[in-house]
Amino acid sequence: MNLTQSLVTGVLFSLCLPAWADRATDEPITPISPAQVSNPELVELGKQLYFDPRLSRSGFISCNSCHNLSMGGTDNLPTSIGDHWQQGPINSPTVLNASMNLAQFWDGRAADLKAQAGGPIENPKEMASNHTLAVEVLRSIPEYRASFKARFGNEAITIDQVTTAIAAFEETLVTPNARFDQWLKGDDDALTEQEQSGYALFKEIGCTACHYGPAIGGKSFQKMGLIEAYQTNNPAQGRAGVTGKDADRFMFKVPTLRNIALTYPYFHDGAYWNLSEAVDVMARLQLGRQLNDDENARIVAFLKTLTGQQPDFKLPILPPSTPETPRPEPFPEN
């Protein structure tokens, strides 16, 4: 390339720049970056544990049962099915991009993914095991002992190590490269006009007051039913159950809108299956705004651009139990 060519290229590049500039710094929503994996072996161990139903008392329920990575990191049920088909109290939030949340669970009672991971294992309505039994199961399996030794320097296996590994895997479950992210990074053609106008409206009416950041949510607790009360049979009190403060009643963690087209049904009670209805409810109850059909359709079109790259890995193969492994208890008589 000679000087003239370089100059011409430079000028052309400058002319093109506005259309391809990174919008991220100007917007309340920022693109998701691909996961930076510093310890792939720990992630691999965490993936096995995530898929291992032997962490439940029945031997049937794994993390993936209710946070199904084939289905947007959810079970697509209003509330989950737990041990002996018990009905869970609240909608299972997606595990995708959950590392970006300010805290875990709808009421934020766990500080981070590691603190969350231990909860369902010992919850009698969910996996119905306990940390002692779960660790005893893993200790009885030579391949797990070897993996824990390689990752943590000893074969002891503690629940702290178990949840560290699961959290390390979950931290990789981010969904970059949604069409919206491509647009944020400057590719004008990544979104249609309707989708762009839906995003403009989303900001204009105030959705971004709560739904902001890379996960488009997950960064604050907000009252469900701010302008108008939310009608539900679900008894969850939200943040008040953690803080004991009356002011925190119905304060829930703002859910992420990433992959929202995959994570139906919506809200903490899972009462709404249709994204259009969910948008309508949010606009009315949180913003006091009745959207017309066109406005609703534009915002829904925008929301559908938030589906990013889904988990992309091989189904883990689990090491077999041994005669020493505590047996699962799927039914009372066994």
Add this chain to the structure above:
Amino acid sequence: MNLTQSLVTGVLFSLCLPAWADRATDEPITPISPAQVSNPELVELGKQLYFDPRLSRSGFISCNSCHNLSMGGTDNLPTSIGDHWQQGPINSPTVLNASMNLAQFWDGRAADLKAQAGGPIENPKEMASNHTLAVEVLRSIPEYRASFKARFGNEAITIDQVTTAIAAFEETLVTPNARFDQWLKGDDDALTEQEQSGYALFKEIGCTACHYGPAIGGKSFQKMGLIEAYQTNNPAQGRAGVTGKDADRFMFKVPTLRNIALTYPYFHDGAYWNLSEAVDVMARLQLGRQLNDDENARIVAFLKTLTGQQPDFKLPILPPSTPETPRPEPFPEN
């Protein structure tokens, strides 16, 4: 390579031949060949369906729930957990290498994998849906409609197409290259002396009368408790339930011994968790032979060489439901 080199190579090859000769033709057990996939897109569709819990009424149970490909194609439970946690009547057989069975189910009531696949979907104790509903669910999902149209030439979606796709996927679930297969193909070092002597004993005492062929079983129905009655609380009558003949009572399909180290607990009632105990029971009840500890250990060592290459594919991502999709019914009130 010149003529002299060719001759020398030829002579050396001939000299080496005895040690590396293929034993397969001389043995009652033959190696498993890798799957020949003629229609990878159909297999991919079948894989999605295999992992899709929306084929169950609850939206929670998929083929993979009870034939878990992370766990030797089984659920590693005595009997399976079905809709609303109902207890299944019999141990879930492995789906691995199931294409080699003379028929499907323990009693052989389905002729092949395609005929089998429709059963659990409509069994009220298993997935508890029905074929009409299952097809209605799939028809409501544009990505499935497109996949079926591409594979079958139309968007109609029939249960026949559904089971064809699932069977096509299941036919790929073979487990080649077990250490025993390497040995069969002539690699003397693939098995230890104990393992080889275990195989010799396995043949000598007559196990291969029933456990033969590439799947080391699956080729005949045999009476459970031939010399001595098998004690069980399980009411299954075996083949008699299909034929109505009294002579077929307790006649069950001989299970494959491939991956037997992964497919515990054993027998049609899943009553035995320990491979050593299962070997002892079989030798006594079927062959009238009490094995001593050394004999038992040798046969167990041989059986552990039958673990082949496990499923090696990416977790499928499922297309989302739409507002038209019939909703799952996990609980009566929903």
